Amino acid sequence: MMAINSNLVIFDLDGTLYEGTDHFDYYARHLQAKVSLDKQEAFYRExxxxxxGKHLVSIGKVYDVRRDLVLTINPIDLFVTAAYRWDGEKITDEQLQTFYPGAQQFDFDHLVAIGDGWWLPxxxxxxxxxxxxxxxxxATKEFMVSDDFKIEQLPGLREFLLKLRKDSNIVLMTNSDREDVGRLLKELDLEGVFxxxxxxxxxxxxxxxLIEHLIEQYKVKPEEVVSIGDNFINEIAPALSLGLKAIYIQPNGHDSEVENLTVVPSVTACY
Structure with a gap:
């Protein structure tokens, strides 16, 4: 159990307020059907x-779609520190500087930050x-609204959030669209909480x-804000770079100690 003493707490949704992975596997199977028949087994094995966590592609890496390269980045300044071909061969320093000069900007098509389970398949x-x-x-989103998909509510989460709200402003910031968010909050019994x-x-x-806008809106200092999420590149690194505190949800832990960063296996460790 840990205390969150902040005037503003920003929560992620997917992978943070619920933890299931069946939808990622469904997504992978749907994609597998689009792979040529002779490579489908290799696709799912990889x-x-x-x-x-036994593959070059893993949470925290970046995938360059056009070059088919897997990148290691410094998550704070977004500089690429190394790049590998799919077979593990490291590209030369000269190629690295030519391909990735300076801080990188990620998108959802060409230079993809692998921050959670959606991006592995x-x-x-x-x-x-x-x-x-x-x-x-x-198709996976449609599966997630069907009777075949069940989201398990994290015990005590609603009570924790309502208690937290008495002393802090709590905000939900997610990449999911409004329709999905409304449905998920209902299934998680979190309607009316944020x-x-x-x-x-x-x-x-x-x-x-968005964080800077929230800081201005709620009239708080960066050090009075905490960002909570399971995606280091999406929620944690930007927060730390702005002087916020951050709680990183990662069951496998984190490689190094970082100032203002707390690593927990689940959001339930916060209450």
Missing amino acids: YEQMKK FACAKHYGVSDCYSSYL EHIITSAKKPTYTKG
Whole structure:
């Protein structure tokens, strides 16, 4: 149990306020069907290795779709420190500087930050030649509103958030669209909990700007704000760079100690 003493707390949704992974596997299976028959087994085998952290592609990396390269970045300044071909071969320093000079800007098509489980099957599918991943994403979203998909509520979460709200302003900031967010909050019994909800946030591209807007709106200092999420690039690194505190939800821990950063296996560790 830990105390959150902040005037403003910004929560992510997917992977933070619920923790299931069935939808990622469904997405992967849908993408697998688009891979050529002779490579479908290899596709899913590599995806399973990614989930276990036994593959070059992993949470925290960046995938360059056009060059089919897997990048290691400094999550604070967004400089690329190394780049590898799919087979693990490291590209030369000269190529690295030519391809990735300065801080990088991520998008959802070409230079993709692999911050959570959605992007593992995406990167794998792109490597195996799948051009259309979006229709599979939409199919997965449809699966998530069907009777076949169940989201488990985290015990005590609603009570924790309502208690936190008595002393802090709590905001939800997510890349999910408004319709999905409304449905998910209902299923999670979190309707009416957040006083401010930002949907379709397009993190990490707009994370800093949105945080700065919230700081101004709530008239707080950066050190009085905490960002809580499971995606280091989307929610944690931008917050730390602005002087916020951050709580990183990562069951496997984090490689290094960072000032103002707390790492927990689940949001339930916060209460």
